[in-house]
Amino acid sequence: MNWYLAEYSPISKKFFGYLEDPRDTLSSGSYSIDDILSYSKRGDDWEPMVDEGWKPIAAKEIVKLQGYIELMSTGTDDFT
Numbered sequence: 001m002n003w004y005l006a007e008y009s010p011i012s013k014k015f016f017g018y019l020e021d022p023r024d025t026l027s028s029g030s031y032s033i034d035d036i037l038s039y040s041k042r043g044d045d046w047e048p049m050v051d052e053g054w055k056p057i058a059a060k061e062i063v064k065l066q067g068y069i070e071l072m073s074t075g076t077d078d079f080t
Helices: 033-042 063-074
Strands: 001-011 014-020 026-032
Touching: 001 026, 014 063, 026 033, 026 063
Parallel strands: none
Antiparallel strands: 001 014, 014 026
């Protein structure tokens, strides 16, 4: 499972981003740090980790997100 967190609102204390779940589907939304950390209750394999080598990039540059972003922004899919 991968989280692609794009923004943080200090007012609502929520991150906006994309979630790739184990069924290999994508969804977007706002998640609190408690939402994210709650996955660790499912076991060690679910423990959230931070990629220390991560560098900021535009969501449109993440291959797994490109089709999803296209679908959400235009209403048409181009998953080919």
